[in-house]
Amino acid sequence: MQYLFAHPDIVAKALGQHIWLSVAALALALLFSIPLGVLAARSAIARPAIFGLLGVIYTIPSLALFALLIPALGLGFTTALVALAAYAQMILVRNIAAGINGVDPAVIEAARGMGMSSWQVFWTVERPLAMPVALAGVRVAAVSIIGIANVAAWIDAGGLGTLVLGGIQSYYPAKAVAGVLVSAALAITVDFALRRVETRYRRHLAATSA
């Protein structure tokens, strides 16, 4: 704690980097996972291929994944960004696909029978009804990214991990603890905020999810 108050500028800078890295990674992850999730939900052929590949990526330990990317992308922000986004794919794609496939088939049939085009069925029926499950995926992915982003310090990508790494290397436990505390607080705050968004979406759906 005392480190936190002694060096607010250093902590704030690390927190800023951490948030920026996490937000960018989540945005990049969503850019890929949304189409992949829809494809996995729609296509029985693509589904096992997508989940197979993402499953492999997901099982690689985070530090090893960073290391694997260094030859191609070098040290720094870009490598961390790509690794974090890749790591989040499994969680995001799985939840987006589960959300879409979880929509009551009777509701889809009614929508088609009333004369909605495929796109209208997706946009006005499947998308909003899949949202709570997809958002739960975004929340878990966001929290994972915030946690794993600490490791980015090891490849010189900044963030709160620099406090942890620096604290360990210079035998200064208070510095490392400060990094851990702030990143945990960030994860908990984001989790709480995204839960509230999810609850808003779930409000009217409670009885139908059964």
Added chain:
Amino acid sequence: MADARAAIAFKHVVKVYPNGEHAVNDVSLEIPPGTFAVFVGPSGSGKTTLLKTINRLYDVTSGRVLVDGVDVATTDPVALRRGIGYVIQQVGLFPHMTIAENIAVVPSLLGWERARIAARVDELLSLVHLEPERYRQRYPTQLSGGQQQRVGLARALAADPQIMLMDEPFGALDAIERERLQHELAELHARLHKTIAFVTHDVDEALRLADLLVVMRTGRVEQAGTPLDIITGPANVFVAALLNADDVMRRFSVMKVGSVMSPAGEAPLPSTGHRISVDRDLRTALSLMISAGVQSLLVVDAAGAPVGSLTLADLQRAAKPATQKR
């Protein structure tokens, strides 16, 4: 062209599923405009499949389906469906939309103005006996099963389609609610003159609602006609057994008082004072005789004027099985 007169016409319709199952096997049938057609048969008889060829949720393997004389295979399925009401057993209301938004779906797709949609929503809610002020802003999960299906019916009627397809719409409701909705649907049909194609496996429901009863088995039409014609002259053993046509009460339920009474002038009018309307069914007449302890009833028309008499002997004559009558 004869086809143009039918609201819905099937011409040698065959539907084979990708797994090789012949769901519909050479069905030809015409449903005139304003007809309440009920397709009845055991599960696997192809009735639902046949229904779904009308709005192209299924495309036929061979043969043609004509709606208002136009082959549906030549139409855009999305545009076709917007002109045909569709109600299913599971209702399928959109749980994330209010009741008003659910009903407004097809009008919105058709690009109606807001004010017109709002007025139409209220009109339809009243039509299905749900107070607009109370239900407009609710969500589907806040409604009972019967209320949900009322909304499903209102939603299907929203853009005033001339044809309604209903796939076991009351199958999931309890007996009381089911009967109430059957009654309301019959009233709606009498008032709005829609052409209705209705699928059910409930024989009582079929007999109660149908102008045109279509009995199906293994993808074929076994017999089509009025409930009275079919129950008094079943085409084969299957139809007779499915409808339980030998059951006197079953037959009485589709026979009108007017068809067996002795018209005024031919016989003296009874003086018991118990009256029955000429368009009620014989089952109601018999139960009235038994509960009132009388052997004859005074038959009256809609205005209440005497038009004839109905005696226990008339009912006994009417009860003779179809085979002996023909």
